[in-house]
Amino acid sequence: xxxxxxxxxxxxxxxxxxxxxxxxxxxxxxxxxxxxxxxxxxxxxxxxxxxxxxxxxxxxxxxxxxxxxxxxxxxxxxxxxxxxxxxxxxxxxxxxxxxxxxxxxxxxxxxxxxxxxxxxxxxxxxxxxxxxxxxxxxxxxxxxxxxxxxxxxxxxxxxxxxxxxxxxxxxxxxxxxxxxxxxxxxxxxxxxxxxxxxxxxxxxxxxxxxxxxxxxxxxxxxxxxxxxxxxxxxxxxxxxxxxxxxxxxxxxxxxxxxxxxxxxxxxxxxxxxxxxxxxxxxxxxxxxxxxxxxxxxxxxxxxxxxxxxxxxxxxxxxxxxxxxxxxxxxxxxxxxxxxxxxxxxxxxxxxxxxxxxxxxxxx
Amino acid sequence: xxxxxxxxxxxxxxxxxxxxxxxxxxxxxxxxxxxxxxxxxxxxxxxxxxxxxxxxxxxxxxxxxxxxxxxxxxxxxxxxxxxxxxxxxxxxxxxxxxxxxxxxxxxxxxxxxxxxxxxxxxxxxxxxxxxxxxxxxxxxxxxxxxxxxxxxxxxxxxxxxxxxxxxxxxxxxxxxxxxxxxxxxxxxxxxxxxxxxxxxxxxxxxxxxxxxxxxxxxxxxxxxxxxxxxxxxxxxxxxxxxxxxxxxxxxxxxxxxxxxxxxxxxxxxxxxxxxxxxxxxxxxxxxxxxxxxxxxxxxxxxxxxxxxxxxxxxxxxxxxxxxxxxxxx
Numbered sequence: 171x172x173x174x175x176x177x178x179x180x181x182x183x184x185x186x187x188x189x190x191x192x193x194x195x196x197x198x199x200x201x202x203x204x205x206x207x208x209x210x211x212x213x214x215x216x217x218x219x220x221x222x223x224x225x226x227x228x229x230x231x232x233x234x235x236x237x238x239x240x241x242x243x244x245x246x247x248x249x250x251x252x253x254x255x256x257x258x259x260x261x262x263x264x265x266x267x268x269x270x271x272x273x274x275x276x277x278x279x280x281x282x283x284x285x286x287x288x289x290x291x292x293x294x295x296x297x298x299x300x301x302x303x304x305x306x307x308x309x310x311x312x313x314x315x316x317x318x319x320x321x322x323x324x325x326x327x328x329x330x331x332x333x334x335x336x337x338x339x340x341x342x343x344x345x346x347x348x349x350x351x352x353x354x355x356x357x358x359x360x361x362x363x364x365x366x367x368x369x370x371x372x373x374x375x376x377x378x379x380x381x382x383x384x385x386x387x388x389x390x391x392x393x394x395x396x397x398x399x400x401x402x403x404x405x406x407x408x409x410x411x412x413x414x415x416x417x418x419x420x421x422x423x424x425x426x427x428x429x430x431x432x433x434x435x436x437x438x439x440x441x442x443x444x445x446x447x448x449x450x451x452x453x454x455x456x457x458x459x460x461x462x463x464x465x466x467x468x469x470x471x472x473x474x475x476x477x478x479x480x481x482x483x484x485x486x487x488x489x490x491x492x493x494x495x496x497x498x499x500x501x502x503x504x505x506x507x508x509x510x511x512x513x514x515x516x517x518x519x520x521x522x523x524x525x526x527x528x529x530x531x532x533x
Numbered sequence: 534x535x536x537x538x539x540x541x542x543x544x545x546x547x548x549x550x551x552x553x554x555x556x557x558x559x560x561x562x563x564x565x566x567x568x569x570x571x572x573x574x575x576x577x578x579x580x581x582x583x584x585x586x587x588x589x590x591x592x593x594x595x596x597x598x599x600x601x602x603x604x605x606x607x608x609x610x611x612x613x614x615x616x617x618x619x620x621x622x623x624x625x626x627x628x629x630x631x632x633x634x635x636x637x638x639x640x641x642x643x644x645x646x647x648x649x650x651x652x653x654x655x656x657x658x659x660x661x662x663x664x665x666x667x668x669x670x671x672x673x674x675x676x677x678x679x680x681x682x683x684x685x686x687x688x689x690x691x692x693x694x695x696x697x698x699x700x701x702x703x704x705x706x707x708x709x710x711x712x713x714x715x716x717x718x719x720x721x722x723x724x725x726x727x728x729x730x731x732x733x734x735x736x737x738x739x740x741x742x743x744x745x746x747x748x749x750x751x752x753x754x755x756x757x758x759x760x761x762x763x764x765x766x767x768x769x770x771x772x773x774x775x776x777x778x779x780x781x782x783x784x785x786x787x788x789x790x791x792x793x794x795x796x797x798x799x800x801x802x803x804x805x806x807x808x809x810x811x812x813x814x815x816x817x818x819x820x821x822x823x824x825x826x827x828x829x830x831x832x833x834x835x836x837x838x839x840x841x842x843x844x845x846x847x848x849x850x851x852x853x854x855x856x857x858x859x860x861x862x
Binding site: 398409457 | 560667672762766767768769772774819821825
């Protein structure tokens with residue numbers, strides 16, 4: 171009897187696996203097919219709009235930045251003209267964690283997902299899986315080759331350009347070092363390239379790519395390198411300290427992720443390098459804003475995460491009603507970055523605190 | 534001390550290489566920062582050593598670092614506790630975590646790997662839930678408290694180098710643990726427990742109490758280390774703070790001559806193990822190597838160090854056997 175049960179279980183398992191394999195190899199459509207599939211779904215929604223859609227917003231990590239985005243997403247879900255259920259997920263464990271969350275959301279039967287992919291090139295499979303079962307859009311970091319219906323965010327290359335120009339304004343030449351959490355994700359690469367091009371006064375070209383390990387000597391600046399830390403803050407701090415020791419004449423640093431800039435402020439203060447080493451910062455770390463107000467940081471380039479969250483939910487909700495009119499022809503809904511300097515730092519900070527509070531309280 | 538000779542040798546070789554090829558390696562400020570980093574990681578490695586000596590392992594060190602490191606500014610800034618309330622509370626929680634590990638391992642007879650693996654997930658999860666996944670920092674306050682890790686003492690005659698305050702707990706802890714292991718009955722019992730727990734127990738050694746004590750000390754030091762790390766860094770994110778720090782601590786202990794089978798330890802070796810890993814990381818940046826190669830270099834040095842140590846030990850044992858055999862003839 172036991173043998174019979176085992177045999178039956180094996181047969182079921184084998185056929186399930188076989189079916190799964192056959193299904194996955196048969197249905198592995200290219201991005202274009204999946205976009206068409208999603209558009210068909212939206213067209214069907216036009217005839218029969220989804221009553222109360224359930225959409226999700228998935229970040230690429232955990233940070234205050236994403237708390238603000240959450241506030242935007244939840245606020246959009248609650249607003250009268252949108253009215254849908256919103257789930258917000260913050261993967262804290264990197265790629266694997268994000269993949270698991272996306273899979274779970276799809277299994278849960280989510281109608282649409284806005285995701286900030288950590289590594290778009292190598293996440294093609296999971297993004298395709300989402301597009302097969304739900305509506306897929308990206309935010310913050312784009313995955314242009316994935317079957318996403320649109321991208322919401324700023325162009326990271328343009329934001330990098332702003333940061334580079336900030337550095338160029340405040341530092342007229344000399345050695346420059348770049349610090350960033352990791353370079354795998356699209357937004358990191360583009361932001362770094364934008365910074366380099368903006369600093370060196372090059373003609374903007376988002377397709378340009380300078381290797382991270384090469385020293386760039388151009389326009390009176392020497393970019394000594396790019397250092398990554400895989401989000402280990404002790405390592406990130408050590409990187410800045412070590413580079414300052416190796417290059418005592420360092421003139422400018424940039425931290426292209428929020429904590430890189432915060433730690434750069436910390437190291438500059440600890441080594442009494444205020445005014446000697448300039449910082450062109452990124453994002454809205456509390457210490458960075460305080461240092462801008464004190465006057466020893468040139469400024470910071472900030473995004474609008476609240477807008478990313480709000481627009482994501484708004485667009486996905488519209489899709490579920492059969493409306494694609496919010497998406498421009500190029501598929502990019504641009505929410506531009508802005509520069510915070512000494513003169514607008516205080517007003518920005520107050521507004522930010524209110525949004526963070528709203529994000530924390532959001533349920 | 535003999536046990537530490539291998540790692541001291543490796544350390545000296547790396548030091549000589551760095552002195553010649555890593556720009557500004559010997560500058561006062563670089564040595565000062567290296568001392569700070571070595572001291573911070575040493576506190577974790579000393580705790581790991583006490584557990585490894587018993588033949589156990591603590592995989593939760595990084596998560597305890599995270600929990601205590603995150604809790605400190607959270608209590609001070611968000612909950613507005615005074616340092617006199619916050620610091621003892623955080624340390625007590627860390628010690629309690631160690632007590633739970635010890636009791637689960639000795640009373641419930643659970644595997645140390647399993648207990649501390651669960652701890653690794655549990656404490657980070659608690660830190661993330663407690664803070665709502667928000668990064669925690671001192672918001673420009675409590676500079677006097679942060680001075681525990683950030684203060685530097687001037688040494689007469691030296692202009693560039695000032696002694697970091699973190700050296701004090703490192704030296705005190707290393708001395709106390711070193712003396713405990715080599716000069717006290719309890720220390721010898723701890724080593725005997727690691728060598729052969731059953732034999733030690735039948736000889737009347739209170740093995741369960743000693744093993745529990747070692748886990749309490751390990752978590753307490755991880756908690757203290759986490760607090761110093763956050764004082765040094767200023768802010769941290771619960772989802773990534775302290776990730777893999779248990780591996781750095783265990784690697785330094787093993788590199789320093791501790792056997793993962795238990796019963797063997799060298800506190801001097803552990804300190805050199807930590808220093809070697811820190812100097813390697815520093816040299817990779819200063820000598821202009823790509824930072825992507827760092828883990829590969831650390832892994833290779835660790836492997837070479839452990840393999841060399843094992844070969845030297847075998848060679849010494851064979852030589853001893855030969856000498857013994859010659860003497861008996």
